[in-house]
Amino acid sequence: MTKADIVEDIAQRTGLTKKEVGETVDLFLKKIGDLLVEGQHLEIRGFGTFKVKERKERMARNPRTGDAVPVPSRRVPVFKVSKMLKDRVATD
Amino acid sequence: MTKAELVEMIAGETGISKKDTGIVVNLILENIGRALVSSDKVELRGFGSFKIKQRRSRQARNPRTGESVGVPSKRVPYFKASNELKARLNPDGLD
Numbered sequence: 001m002t003k004a005d006i007v008e009d010i011a012q013r014t015g016l017t018k019k020e021v022g023e024t025v026d027l028f029l030k031k032i033g034d035l036l037v038e039g040q041h042l043e044i045r046g047f048g049t050f051k052v053k054e055r056k057e058r059m060a061r062n063p064r065t066g067d068a069v070p071v072p073s074r075r076v077p078v079f080k081v082s083k084m085l086k087d088r089v090a091t092d
Numbered sequence: 093m094t095k096a097e098l099v100e101m102i103a104g105e106t107g108i109s110k111k112d113t114g115i116v117v118n119l120i121l122e123n124i125g126r127a128l129v130s131s132d133k134v135e136l137r138g139f140g141s142f143k144i145k146q147r148r149s150r151q152a153r154n155p156r157t158g159e160s161v162g163v164p165s166k167r168v169p170y171f172k173a174s175n176e177l178k179a180r181l182n183p184d185g186l187d
């Protein structure tokens with residue numbers, strides 16, 4: 001499933017134009033990114049939480065040469081799935 | 093931040109009513125959830141993708157009693173952030 005599929009489905013079900021839905025979907029995704037860049041998290045009930053985790057600096061190895069190289073600390077986006085969504089998906 | 097606050101921000105920029113924006117946002121989440129339940133993956137360019145991982149059944153132990161218990165196989169949803177999103181969080185080009 002892609003963004004286009006989602007936009008199409010929503011436009012059909014709401015009667016809003018694809019342009020309106022597309023704009024809203026794009027802004028939704030962009031805003032989540034903006035929030036994470038600001039270090040904020042977003043909690044969506046029944047779905048999950050987007051947040052930022054700090055990864056500490058660590059030493060790694062260049063697999064070709066075996067040299068130790070430092071990997072600087074960095075921020076990574078993470079999504080924690082809500083229990084509700086996990087339960088919906090878990091059952092085979 | 094909560095969904096309601098996010099909906100308000102989006103409506104403020106698009107001029108689409110808060111009510112319609114809220115409906116669209118809920119339907120985005122509903123579409124993603126529905127895809128995952130049917131083991132479909134959702135790819136959102138520039139943002140990331142939602143996928144399902146299959147976990148095999150395994151034997152685990154009840155840490156209190158030491159008893160061996162079977163954990164059935166299950167499906168677990170996960171999110172993989174796009175390189176673009178990762179890069180936005182590390183502007184100095186670390187990622």
